[in-house]
Amino acid sequence: MALDFSLTDEQELLVESIKEFCERNFDEDKIVEMYNNRGASDELTKAYLETGMGLMGIPEEYGGIPADRVTLGLLTEEISHYAGCVTPFMNNTLAMCDMIDFGNERQIKQCMEGYMSTGKPIFSLGFSEPGAGSDNQNMSTVTTKQADGTYRLNGQKTWVTQGESFPYVFVVAKDEDPSRENRKMSMWLLPKDAEGVSVSKLHKRGQQILPFCEMFFDDVVLTEDMRVGKEGEGFINLMKNYEMERCLVVAMVLGCAQAAMDDAAAYVSKRETFGKPIASYQLIQEKLTDMEIALRNTRNMLYKTLWKIDRGESVRIDSALLKRYGCQQCAWVASEAMQIFGGLGFTTELRVGRIWADLRGCQFAAGTDEIMVYIAGRQLAKAYAQD
Numbered sequence: 251m252a253l254d255f256s257l258t259d260e261q262e263l264l265v266e267s268i269k270e271f272c273e274r275n276f277d278e279d280k281i282v283e284m285y286n287n288r289g290a291s292d293e294l295t296k297a298y299l300e301t302g303m304g305l306m307g308i309p310e311e312y313g314g315i316p317a318d319r320v321t322l323g324l325l326t327e328e329i330s331h332y333a334g335c336v337t338p339f340m341n342n343t344l345a346m347c348d349m350i351d352f353g354n355e356r357q358i359k360q361c362m363e364g365y366m367s368t369g370k371p372i373f374s375l376g377f378s379e380p381g382a383g384s385d386n387q388n389m390s391t392v393t394t395k396q397a398d399g400t401y402r403l404n405g406q407k408t409w410v411t412q413g414e415s416f417p418y419v420f421v422v423a424k425d426e427d428p429s430r431e432n433r434k435m436s437m438w439l440l441p442k443d444a445e446g447v448s449v450s451k452l453h454k455r456g457q458q459i460l461p462f463c464e465m466f467f468d469d470v471v472l473t474e475d476m477r478v479g480k481e482g483e484g485f486i487n488l489m490k491n492y493e494m495e496r497c498l499v500v501a502m503v504l505g506c507a508q509a510a511m512d513d514a515a516a517y518v519s520k521r522e523t524f525g526k527p528i529a530s531y532q533l534i535q536e537k538l539t540d541m542e543i544a545l546r547n548t549r550n551m552l553y554k555t556l557w558k559i560d561r562g563e564s565v566r567i568d569s570a571l572l573k574r575y576g577c578q579q580c581a582w583v584a585s586e587a588m589q590i591f592g593g594l595g596f597t598t599e600l601r602v603g604r605i606w607a608d609l610r611g612c613q614f615a616a617g618t619d620e621i622m623v624y625i626a627g628r629q630l631a632k633a634y635a636q637d
């Protein structure tokens with residue numbers, strides 16, 4: 251098959267609309283305000299809803315706009331790029347991908363109705379626990395079936411991004427037995443205001459516009475219709491979710507790193523030291539060159555991985571390689587961008603320092619750098635093994 255790296259006319263138009271949307275709705279003052287207020291303003295949420303971009307990737311029969319995963323990556327990258335910060339919009343794309351992959355018709359409709367009425371995804375993702383981050387298998391949140399056919403949910407989730415502000419939470423819990431050995435888990439969509447659910451705020455080092463929280467479940471009553479996907483298949487589905495989540499996280503960090511690059515690469519021609527623009531120094535040129543290589547490599551890996559998802563191919567290794575490389579390299583690009591600005595880069599006057607702190611967090615979210623080695627390394631050894 252011939253290689254074609256060009257964007258379609260529709261994708262070109264999409265990028266143009268994103269740019270206009272961001273120019274209209276994001277400026278540094280507004281962004282700082284949203285970081286201080288722990289979330290996007292209602293005005294911005296509504297404005298994004300009106301663009302229809304949050305409906306992309308959702309089948310037409312549910313009122314969505316069909317889009318392949320490559321286009322969803324482009325949407326996520328370009329919003330972060332033109333906004334110059336992490337935004338809450340990726341969450342809707344991800345939430346809907348999960349629901350379309352695992353939910354039934356009624357659940358997809360429920361999510362769509364919620365989104366259309368508020369402009370926010372209806373649920374956050376509650377997978378991690380204090381004793382089970384990288385090691386999801388060790389989770390101990392559990393459901394136990396009751397004589398009347400309902401279930402009781404008990405346990406705790408943590409680092410739930412936007413758990414405070416979304417009305418539902420998508421929880422993975424062990425079926426019946428909380429022990430490590432039990433691999434049977436199910437996914438549930440439950441209202442956050444259900445009796446027995448409580449939330450406690452956590453404070454991030456960066457990404458304050460996307461706050462996370464702890465959630466506690468104390469004998470929460472669940473009914474069968476709250477289950478998402480098949481009983482006992484939660485762990486497999488969770489692993490599947492991570493593949494797309496990793497791609498979208500990288501799309502987001504790539505867009506942010508590109509914004510840092512835009513700023514730093516423009517500054518080198520303006521800033522003079524020792525009577526010359528710093529662009530004339532080879533040490534600065536080397537930084538720009540390596541930053542550009544990192545961005546281009548990340549972009550190539552990202553879109554090839556998404557292209558493979560669109561073709562129904564396995565991306566277990568690809569998404570792990572991408573997540574490790576992309577998140578490390580993009581955080582490094584942001585750090586170098588700060589370096590280019592000198593002391594100014596470390597002040598709150600500029601956005602590069604904020605971008606750097608935001609991107610550092612993505613080396614943990616959706617699986618740490620080390621866990622990507624754990625996933626990809628063993629598979630690579632198998633794939634390269636010779637008889």
Ligand SMILES: Cc1cc2nc3c(=O)[nH]c(=O)nc-3n(C[C@H](O)[C@H](O)[C@H](O)COP(=O)(O)OP(=O)(O)OC[C@H]3O[C@@H](n4cnc5c(N)ncnc54)[C@H](O)[C@@H]3O)c2cc1C
Pocket residue numbers: 375376377378379380382383384385408409410411412457462611612614615616617618619620621624
């Ligand atoms: C910004 C952000 C957003 C997040 N959003 C969500 C969310 O919405 N929902 C959710 O459920 N969770 C979320 N998380 C949680 C995230 O998925 C976990 O933090 C992550 O999986 C790591 O788990 P842990 O923090 O328990 O670290 P641990 O698993 O305790 O790991 C500690 C250290 O040991 C390393 N390590 C662990 N096991 C191995 C191994 N086998 N080999 C080598 N090194 C190893 C890790 O890489 C890490 O450096 C978020 C986290 C962050 C930072």
